Amino acid sequence: MPVCVPVKDLRDTSAFIDLIERTPEPIIVTKNGYDQFVAIRSADYDELQRSAAKSRVLERMLVSERERSEGRTVDAKGLIGDLRSRYGL
Structure with a gap:
């Protein structure tokens, strides 16, 4: 109560x-x-903040895993190469 x-x-x-x-x-x-x-209490508030942050990270991880399983990802080295060639870096 x-x-x-x-x-x-x-x-x-x-x-x-x-x-x-x-x-x-x-x-x-x-x-x-x-x-x-x-x-x-401030300790309770800190725990709420940590819990909310953990929830956001887990949610983003689920989105990332779904994107990976759907093949909607790009290789980092390929992306860097594309950016360099596009912008002359």
Whole structure:
């Protein structure tokens, strides 16, 4: 169950920081009963960032594997040779 706190509780910053540190899930901060933002521990945020980056890499790997299996790839040496001849390098 998510923890919700009103924005006025942010006045006591040390208590709010303690709440964030001891609560395993994100803290939802509300204003007038509506969600305003979510606060999480920085270690949890870092883990979310790593997970998202890993997901993007895996997705790109799947696309690359599909392109390779469809024969839509080019040899690197051939590509460099084509670029050199095209642009006179």
